[in-house]
Amino acid sequence: METxxxxxxxEKVRLEAAKLREMNFKSKLEYIWEYxxxxxxxxxxxxxxxxxxxxxxVFNPAPDTAxxxxxxxxxxxDEQIDRLKDYLEERLVEEDVREEVVVSPFFFTGDDPVSIMxxxxxxxxxxxxxxxxxFITDQAxxxxxxxxxxxxxxxxxxxxxxxxxxxxxxxxEENIVTALFETGEDITESKTAGIKISGSPLFSKxxxxxxxxxxxxxxxxxxxxxxxxxxxxFFE
Numbered sequence: 001m002e003t004x005x006x007x008x009x010x011e012k013v014r015l016e017a018a019k020l021r022e023m024n025f026k027s028k029l030e031y032i033w034e035y036x037x038x039x040x041x042x043x044x045x046x047x048x049x050x051x052x053x054x055x056x057x058v059f060n061p062a063p064d065t066a067x068x069x070x071x072x073x074x075x076x077x078d079e080q081i082d083r084l085k086d087y088l089e090e091r092l093v094e095e096d097v098r099e100e101v102v103v104s105p106f107f108f109t110g111d112d113p114v115s116i117m118x119x120x121x122x123x124x125x126x127x128x129x130x131x132x133x134x135f136i137t138d139q140a141x142x143x144x145x146x147x148x149x150x151x152x153x154x155x156x157x158x159x160x161x162x163x164x165x166x167x168x169x170x171x172x173e174e175n176i177v178t179a180l181f182e183t184g185e186d187i188t189e190s191k192t193a194g195i196k197i198s199g200s201p202l203f204s205k206x207x208x209x210x211x212x213x214x215x216x217x218x219x220x221x222x223x224x225x226x227x228x229x230x231x232x233x234f235f236e
Contacts, residue, residue: 066092066099067226068131070123070218072106073138076208081105083206091233092226123150132218133227136197139177142214146179146193151216153181153191160228171201171235177214195231202234 020028067088081103089101106122126132127150135151145151162169172195179193194216197203217227
């Protein structure tokens with residue numbers, strides 16, 4: 001007997017239960033699937049989304065970022081990137097803390113306008129979100145980043161490094177480079193913009209050999225203590 005479409009809800013439930021009682025197990029499964037498959041599919045999808053969100057937010061949340069390095073020039077193999085990430089993470093993150101070091105390689109080719117625009121948009125968005133702590137670039141890109149305001153002068157960071165680790169500072173001092181920063185309308189001033197890290201003790205230890213790479217601090221960097229410690233690790 002078909003359940004009347006306009007029957008009250010309680011009556012529908014009673015009639016459906018009566019129908020199911022008359023069926024064997026296989027018939028019940030076929031009946032439920034035939035008439036309720038759309039509901040079942042939606043319930044499965046909803047449960048999947050709920051459990052995925054719970055896994056992400058509650059049971060297995062992503063680790064916080066201890067340091068984010070945007071590697072924007074000079075291709076290096078993934079295994080070298082991983083060695084750098086692991087080395088910094090082991091020394092900057094305590095074992096019982098859910099944090100990670102991110103070294104994000106981002107390479108684009110030559111003078112392709114589409115790639116250049118994608119690089120600008122990506123970098124601007126990440127800076128606005130406060131994601132990037134340090135950049136690794138060549139000198140030409142470092143100069144561009146300083147003039148457009150992507151990076152900030154290193155004077156205070158270098159003072160802190162000199163106080164914390166004079167030996168590392170003495171090596172860093174030999175590799176400091178300057179660039180022009182806008183200090184007012186149509187006014188630029190040369191300031192400490194970056195540190196040459198190609199050939200640094202850390203790169204030599206990890207087997208990373210690239211020509212003329214420089215490290216600089218993003219304009220929105222907030223993890224200052226980790227930045228100081230990371231720069232010291234490059235030159236210990």
